[in-house]
Amino acid sequence: MRLEPKPAPGLAMTLLYPAGAILATLVIASVLVLFAGASPFNVFWLVAKGAAGSQFALLETLTRATPLIFTGLAVAVAFHAKLWNIGAEAQLYIGGVVTAVLGTGALPLPGPLLIPLIALCAMVAGALLLLGPAVLKTRFGVDEVVTTLLLNFIVLLFVSMLLEGPLKDPMGLGWPKSASLISEAKLPRIIHGKRLHWGFGIALACALALWVILKKTALGYEMRAVGNNREAARFAGIPVNPVLMKTALLSGGLAALAGFSEVAGLKGNLTLDLSPGYGYTGIVVAMLALLNPLGVVISAIFVAGIFVGADAMSRTAGVPSYIAQVMVATSLLTMVTAIMLTRFRIRWR
Numbered sequence: 020m021r022l023e024p025k026p027a028p029g030l031a032m033t034l035l036y037p038a039g040a041i042l043a044t045l046v047i048a049s050v051l052v053l054f055a056g057a058s059p060f061n062v063f064w065l066v067a068k069g070a071a072g073s074q075f076a077l078l079e080t081l082t083r084a085t086p087l088i089f090t091g092l093a094v095a096v097a098f099h100a101k102l103w104n105i106g107a108e109a110q111l112y113i114g115g116v117v118t119a120v121l122g123t124g125a126l127p128l129p130g131p132l133l134i135p136l137i138a139l140c141a142m143v144a145g146a147l148l149l150l151g152p153a154v155l156k157t158r159f160g161v162d163e164v165v166t167t168l169l170l171n172f173i174v175l176l177f178v179s180m181l182l183e184g185p186l187k188d189p190m191g192l193g194w195p196k197s198a199s200l201i202s203e204a205k206l207p208r209i210i211h212g213k214r215l216h217w218g219f220g221i222a223l224a225c226a227l228a229l230w231v232i233l234k235k236t237a238l239g240y241e242m243r244a245v246g247n248n249r250e251a252a253r254f255a256g257i258p259v260n261p262v263l264m265k266t267a268l269l270s271g272g273l274a275a276l277a278g279f280s281e282v283a284g285l286k287g288n289l290t291l292d293l294s295p296g297y298g299y300t301g302i303v304v305a306m307l308a309l310l311n312p313l314g315v316v317i318s319a320i321f322v323a324g325i326f327v328g329a330d331a332m333s334r335t336a337g338v339p340s341y342i343a344q345v346m347v348a349t350s351l352l353t354m355v356t357a358i359m360l361t362r363f364r365i366r367w368r
Contacts, residue, residue: 069331090301106167108298114275145275218280
């Protein structure tokens with residue numbers, strides 16, 4: 020078996036293969052649901068109802084989608100330049116650390132000034148965290164997959180140390196969590212009394228801004244050129260290493276905004292379970308969106324709906340909610356296969 024490159028696919032073929040990947044995911048999930056002794060149609064209906072069957076369900080889905088949009092955008096922009104950022108989880112947590120430090124009264128500023136300043140500082144921290152692996156890659160050829168992945172564990176241990184030491188809330192009854200943010204540092208709710216906050220609005224604005232950067236600016240063109248063929252881009256006069264550095268700064272900053280939005284918009288303080296794997300799930304979100312920033316929004320809402328709907332479904336149908344993780348993981352594998360079939364033709368000898 021060998022792979023032969025295909026000519027550039029048309030719009031219909033570009034959409035057909037991802038649709039087939041989603042259909043294959045549903046078929047595989049249906050088999051697992053049947054083994055669990057339930058009806059696939061009933062389970063999928065309950066998942067959809069639990070994700071968007073009421074105002075409460077829909078708002079919960081959008082709330083869960085907010086950090087996934089940020090991490091999906093971070094992965095998408097990095098992957099465009101073939102910078103394999105697997106460390107969005109670490110960048111998310113470092114953004115949460117900065118938010119917890121600055122949002123507990125360290126800066127006596129009014130909300131309209133304090134919130135943007137905290138967000139900017141969180142972005143800088145996340146950007147600098149990814150800059151290290153980018154420098155190691157460009158200067159010494161160190162694989163960024165390894166360095167960014169290992170940084171996830173290092174940062175988690177660092178956050179655990181902070182929550183057991185300098186950042187531990189003295190009024191927290193011994194629980195490892197930071198002090199609560201002051202009201203001026205919290206993102207307001209979009210709908211009073213609901214959990215959806217303006218971090219979702221910031222995520223939408225970031226998606227639109229990133230789409231403009233990638234499609235309409237010289238930097239976006241350089242990112243795509245470096246990602247498509249690094250040697251050809253260098254021969255054409257594009258400064259490859261500086262482009263990778265800019266990509267790393269942008270990607271790390273976007274991932275850190277996920278931690279900022281979770282602490283300032285939803286949790287109100289920093290805990291070790293701030294993220295149930297948003298950084299890793301962001302890879303799935305970006306791949307399902309084919310690295311399109313606007314598609315990331317739709318993909319994040321879709322993935323968040325699966326998780327929220329599966330939680331509601333498990334209480335009714337008796338099927339474990341872990342089916343959601345299986346569906347998300349399977350969708351990544353089928354989507355990668357779909358992308359391969361879009362670009363290559365299989366030949367059998």
